[in-house]
Amino acid sequence: MAQNPKFPAALDAAPQIPSDIETNHDEFDYSKRSQWLRAAVLGANDGLVSTASLMMGVGAVRKDIKVMILTGFAGLVAGACSMAIGEFVSVYSQLDIELAQINRDKKRAAAGVSVDPAAAAAGDKETLPNPMQAAVASALAFAMGAIVPLxxxxFIREYRVRIAAVAAAAGVALAVFGWLGAVLGRAPVAKSCARVLIGGWTAMAITFGLTKLIGSKGL
Structure with a gap:
């Protein structure tokens, strides 16, 4: 067949999609990671910062290693339980809301009222939040962070070396948590690490300083 001169071959050919913007349906949607990633990083970071700050605060006025370790362990247990209970209650509230919406959609569908297909798909049990799973994950994440300063x-008897070791270990762990969160979430690594590290060290410094000040006043 002769080619129509008004329509060159370049226009007849199907447009080519550049390889760098081709849609890959098998590629993982990183936005789906945001919820569990946020909870895991927040729990580990909270466990690390709160326990390290607590230990350094007590260490500012008491040099006894036993007191410092017991304080950190109590902070680990209390914080993990608090995180678990808080996450359980929060996720259970979300579950109740979603179940109530599912029941309303079922009643509307039974009455012959059209229901949004997206809302109907959301009623799949596999997509509903799991309160117990969220509670256990939060508690484990907190404990993993809190165990670092402990x-x-x-194993360090010398007071000054012990304080420095807690601060250094916490700093390394904070940088790792920031890096891990950035890599898994495809976010800027440097900014994430700096943000987490500066925030954690600031919390520890404030706790140490204020406790030292109060202790020096004999309160």
């Missing part, structure tokens, strides 16, 4: 201080 291990750093457990």
């Amino acid at each position: 291990l750093a201080a457990s």
Whole structure:
């Protein structure tokens, strides 16, 4: 067949999609990671910062290693339980809301009222939040963060070296948590690490300083 001169071959050919913007349906949607990633990083970071700050605060007025370790362990247990209970209640409230919406959609569908297909798909049990799973994950994440300063201080008798070891171990762990969150979420690594590290060290410094000040006043 002769080619129509008004329509060159370049226009007849199907447009080519550049390889760098081709849609890959098998590629993982990183936005789906945001919820569990946020909870895991927040729990680990909270466990690390709160326990390290608590240990350094007590260490500012008490040099006894046993007191420091017991304080850190109590902070680990209390914080993990608090995170678990808080996450359980929060996720259970979300579950109740979603179940109530599913029941309303079922009643509307039974009455012959059209229901949004997206809302109907959301009623799949596999997509509903799991309160117990969220509670256990939060508690484990908190404990993983809190164990870092405990291990750093457990085998060091010298007071100044122990304080420095807790601060250094916490700093390394904070940088790792920031890096991990950035890599898994495809976010800028440098900014994430700096933000987490500066925030954690600031919390520890404030706790140490204020406790030292109060202790020096004999309150």
